Amino acid sequence: MKKWLSILFVLIILATLQLCWPTFLNFFHTKPDLLLIFVVSLVFYFDFKIALVCAILAGLIKDAFIPTELAINTLLFSLWSYLTFRLSSQISTENSYVRLVIILAMAVLNNTVMGIYILNSGNFIPVGIFLRSILIASIYTAVAAPLIFKLTKKIAA
């Protein structure tokens, strides 16, 4: 029960931080996806069921604040959580560099799917901005990941 409360508390803090991210911390107009990092890091430190429930919750929170009709983040976060779980059963994810690479891969996948979804909706995005939102945002997410990993590890301990 205490763990659940801690996870929910961190989820709310991260969602608030994501929504009120200071402009001076933006890197090339991008910000890290803190909720995605938390969702993936939960798979490394907690039971998959807990991670999946949190992925759905995080996705719902994110979807509530973006102007898309479909609950795309709820679907994607659940999928990334499941893929990370499958991957961690195939390879060792104890090494922090491996975890960073997984976060980077998930961020690239998430941003690519989001970008394609937006383009598919008939919207126009210049190539430079499209690539920036995929690559730089994903790298920034991976760079910010160790801080969230530490936080998740503390909750799990």
Place this chain on the structure above:
Amino acid sequence: MVEFDRLSNEIGILRAKLFDLREIEQENARLKSLIGFKQKSPLLLVSARVIARSPDSWSSSVIIDKGKYNGIKRGMAVINTQGLVGRVVESAENISKVLLVNDPSQGISSIVQRSRQEGLVNGSLGSNLIMRYLPEDAQIAVGDIIITSELSQVYPKGLLVGRVVNIGKEFSGLSRYAVVKPSADLSSIEEVLVIIP
């Protein structure tokens, strides 16, 4: 030594107070200009504060602290003292979601103020907007002012959108496009005005 510590502590407190005062002074200036604009404008306006921003890099939106309780409904145009900011896409009791003009799903029917040339202004997630569907012989030049047209179903006619900073040819070669710098600084908006039709 004790006196030194006490004075250092006092300096710290005074610095923090000075910082707060500067912040209040800036806010005061912004609100004064907002009130002045509201009083002079013939439009019925509701002022609101930006409380959150879009959580991802794929959309450009903000959350404001006014909602249905203050008469704000979906589809209403949002401006600030500098120009057009966006439109309300969702409104709850006390908050509303505003889609900014630089969101890629935005399409604003606009005209060049000087030549009355029509075009569609789209967001591009970047700091500039793109005015598309301009004919090959369009009467448009760098520096021209872009305003909303009366064809727009959402925005009232004549709202300042921005200024042309570049003109180019579409990939197909059939039409031209113009890069428009929005008049409102979208990256740092703190207070906005919602137009009540």
